[in-house]
Amino acid sequence: MKSFVFFLALAIALPVTAQDDAQPERPQRRRFGVPPKLNEDDNAAFPDPAAGFSAVREDIPHGKLEMIEYESKTVGTTRKMNVYMPPGYSSEKKYPVLYLLHGIGGDETEWQRLAQPGNLLDNLIADGKATPMIIVMPNGRAQKNDRAEGNVFESAPAFAVFERDLLDDVIPAIEARYSVDTNREQRALAGLSMGGGQSLNFGLTHLDTFAWVGGFSSAPNTKQPEELVPDVDAAKRQLKLLWLSCGNKDGLLGVSQNMHAFLKGHEIPHIWHVDGNGHDPTHWQNSLYYFLQKVFM
Structure with a gap:
């Protein structure tokens, strides 16, 4: 198994108080890690979304969110994942799937608590700006507890183990339970902080499985960019989208800057988006909002 180790001093997604309502209070933007040094091309590729972009709209169809269980041979337990199905989900259609990974301090509920991906996608689908898709939010901490x-x-090693859980257990469980298109071009992987690092590590080294890869505020791993992209020509040929984003107040910006520099130097197409946020849910939600408009399009 190809594994990776995150630098523990930097990898944690900053803790946020969990709230059960649909619109949790946002934490203050934070400086995290070391003060970032900005380069000339560290600019926003997109404007901040319009006010109300994540609000529940009563005049449009809504998708369904459900918590399901699956048997993990990798971990040896029954595990949970949160699944969003788009409005009008039908077993007569085949849907693309986005696997969305959380940070080191989160779990299968983190994305829904902090960024409301279901609201985002409901609104974008209604406006004709996104493809109806299934979003799977698993638990990237692949250990018994x-x-x-x-x-x-202390659970950082379990995030490396999740590579096998994702490939051998999560994806097969989703494809057995839901009406999904199993073509690699209909499968995406993205995540925040630790989950962003996982997405780059797993996605870029499994281009036979994922055609769309996104890292938001990605945490570092010990692999250099040339190890993540050992075959530049294959990456150019097989990737439909590679997304890198980070806030210019985020001390982890250097992780994404290094990856961006490698991709730019090797002329590998990718989106590079540096907004004015920190290591926080505002950046993650805004980035997901635009990522959803690019993936499977």
């Missing part, structure tokens, strides 16, 4: 408890840094 997968709760974000105690010192979450």
Whole structure:
């Protein structure tokens, strides 16, 4: 198994108080890690979304969110994942799937609590700006006790184990339960912080499985960019989209800058988006909003 180790001093997605309502209070933007040094091309590729972009709209169809269980041979337990099905989901249609990974301090509920991907996609589908898709939000902490408890840094190795859980257990469970298109070009992988690092590590080294890859505020791993993209020609040929984004107040910006420099130097097409946020849900939600408008289009 290809594994990776995140630098524990930097990898944690900053803790946010969990709230059950649809619009959690946003934490203040934070400086995280070391103060970032900006380069000339560290600019926003997109404007901030319009006000109300994530609000529930009563005049449009809504998708369905459900928590399901699956058997993980990798971990040896029954595990949970959160699944969004688009409005009008039908077993007579085949849907693309986005696998969306959380940070080191989160779990299968984090994306829904912090960024409301279902609201985003409901609104974008209604406006004709996104493809109807299934979003799968699994738990990237592949160990028997997968709760974000105690010192979450100690669970970092379990995020490497999740590579096999994702490929061998999560994806087969989703494809057995839902009406999905199993073509690699209909499968995407993205994540925030630790999940962004996982997405780059797993997605770029499994281009036979994922054609769309996104990292938001990606945490570091010990692999250099040339190890993540060992075959430049294959990456150019097989990737439908490679997305890198980070806030210009995020101390982890250097991780994404290094990857961007490698991709730019090797002329590998990708989106490079540096907005004015920190290591926080505002950046993650805004980035997901635009990522959803690019993926499967």
